Amino acid sequence: MAHAQGQQHPLSVYIWVWALLFVLSTFSYLVDFYHVEGYLRWTLILIFMFLKAGFIISVFMHIKWERMALSFAILGPPTVLLVLIAMLTIEGDYTFLTRGIFFGTGS
Amino acid sequence: MAPQDSSTTVAAPTDLAPGFAGIAEDWSSDQRTFKNVPWGKAMMWIFLLSDTFIFSSFLVGYMKVRLSTTTPWPKASEVFALSFGGEPIPLILIAIMTFILITSSGTMVLAVNYGYRKDKNKTALLLIITALLGASFVGMQAFEWTKLIVEEGVRPWGNPMGASQFGSVFFMITGFHGFHVSVGVLFLILVARKVWRGDYDTEKRGFFTSRKGNYEIVETMGLYWHFVDLVWVFIFAFFYLW
Numbered sequence: 447m448a449h450a451q452g453q454q455h456p457l458s459v460y461i462w463v464w465a466l467l468f469v470l471s472t473f474s475y476l477v478d479f480y481h482v483e484g485y486l487r488w489t490l491i492l493i494f495m496f497l498k499a500g501f502i503i504s505v506f507m508h509i510k511w512e513r514m515a516l517s518f519a520i521l522g523p524p525t526v527l528l529v530l531i532a533m534l535t536i537e538g539d540y541t542f543l544t545r546g547i548f549f550g551t552g553s
Numbered sequence: 554m555a556p557q558d559s560s561t562t563v564a565a566p567t568d569l570a571p572g573f574a575g576i577a578e579d580w581s582s583d584q585r586t587f588k589n590v591p592w593g594k595a596m597m598w599i600f601l602l603s604d605t606f607i608f609s610s611f612l613v614g615y616m617k618v619r620l621s622t623t624t625p626w627p628k629a630s631e632v633f634a635l636s637f638g639g640e641p642i643p644l645i646l647i648a649i650m651t652f653i654l655i656t657s658s659g660t661m662v663l664a665v666n667y668g669y670r671k672d673k674n675k676t677a678l679l680l681i682i683t684a685l686l687g688a689s690f691v692g693m694q695a696f697e698w699t700k701l702i703v704e705e706g707v708r709p710w711g712n713p714m715g716a717s718q719f720g721s722v723f724f725m726i727t728g729f730h731g732f733h734v735s736v737g738v739l740f741l742i743l744v745a746r747k748v749w750r751g752d753y754d755t756e757k758r759g760f761f762t763s764r765k766g767n768y769e770i771v772e773t774m775g776l777y778w779h780f781v782d783l784v785w786v787f788i789f790a791f792f793y794l795w
Contacts (some may be wrong), residue, residue: 453665453669453772454666454669454670455666457663457666460659460662460663460666461659464655464658464659464662467655467658467659468652468655471648471651471652471655474789474790474794475644475648475651477794478630478643478644478793478794479643479644487794488795491790491794491795492790494790495786495787495789495790498786499783499786499787502658502779502782502783502786503779503783506658506661506662506775506779506782507775507776507779507780507783508772512590513569513575513579513587513588513589513590514572514573514575514576515575515576515579515580515586515587515588516587516590516595516598518576519586519587519598519602520598520601520602523602524602524605524606524609527606527609527613530609530610530613531613531616534613534614534616534617534620535616535617535620537617537621538616538617538618538619538620538621539620539621541617541620541621542620542621542622542623545621545623546623549623
């Protein structure tokens with residue numbers, strides 16, 4: 447039986463990651479609580495977000511232990527979203543400028 | 554269809570090449586690509602991949618809308634503040650919801666672990682706890698929606714706090730996520746019942762597929778639940794904190 451044992455890992459790995467997720471969530475809440483603003487705020491939010499996402503995907507969802515054929519098939523395709531983000535950033539800025547010109551409320 | 558024992562189609566782990574060479578071999582092996590993974594789990598991953606694109610479309614759409622408004626976006630920190638008699642605490646309900654979802658992710662992962670140890674009672678209990686935490690999350694979301702609609706007057710087409718697109722984005726994104734959590738709770742209760750009955754110990758055949766069930770289903774269920782938690786991580790960062 448190849449996968450009779452399935453994804454069997456020591457409990458301590460899960461408990462550690464679980465605790466870490468609590469700590470990271472607290473940090474991201476504190477970013478808002480202490481009114482950190484501007485680029486520092488966005489950087490911190492993104493760092494905590496990616497760390498949390500990374501731990502959930504790699505440990506809780508077992509991607510760390512899966513074969514690369516599966517993990518690449520899952521994690522590869524979403525990278526094309528970067529193109530969508532880039533295009534809609536340009537489009538969003540354009541819409542904002544046009545609205546500023548036509549409605550005269552640009553700030 | 555003749556029921557097939559999955560072990561006959563899966564190569565022993567030692568025969569498989571590791572790393573990058575493994576990718577080429579797995580994909581060109583002229584048989585199932587995802588080795589050592591039950592078909593249900595592979596299909597759940599494919600579904601979650603498509604779901605990733607749905608939620609990403611929502612979030613990227615939200616980004617575009619927020620970039621292009623000429624009226625200021627409402628401050629989530631103040632909109633979602635809650636007062637317990639004294640000064641309003643910013644974003645407190647959302648923080649509690651975040652912690653509840655993380656707690657439920659932890660109990661889920663323990664359920665998967667005890668499932669593979671064939672500890673029927675602990676697995677079922679942990680699944681039920683996960684379902685209860687999920688249900689309380691949805692309950693809090695219902696409270697939040699009610700407060701925003703009734704007290705603050707937020708509508709999909711406008712609100713008193715700022716940019717009128719705020720409402721539609723909020724209802725769309727959190728509504729779709731809340732729907733996922735609700736479906737997850739039902740799914741959890743279903744699996745918990747089967748675990749409790751001992752279906753996965755006796756390898757009882759499933760109702761729809763008539764395939765033998767085993768504790769791998771708990772892991773597949775877990776993938777869905779962790780994905781719901783994962784989506785919330787992004788919603789929390791981009792919608793509530795940004």
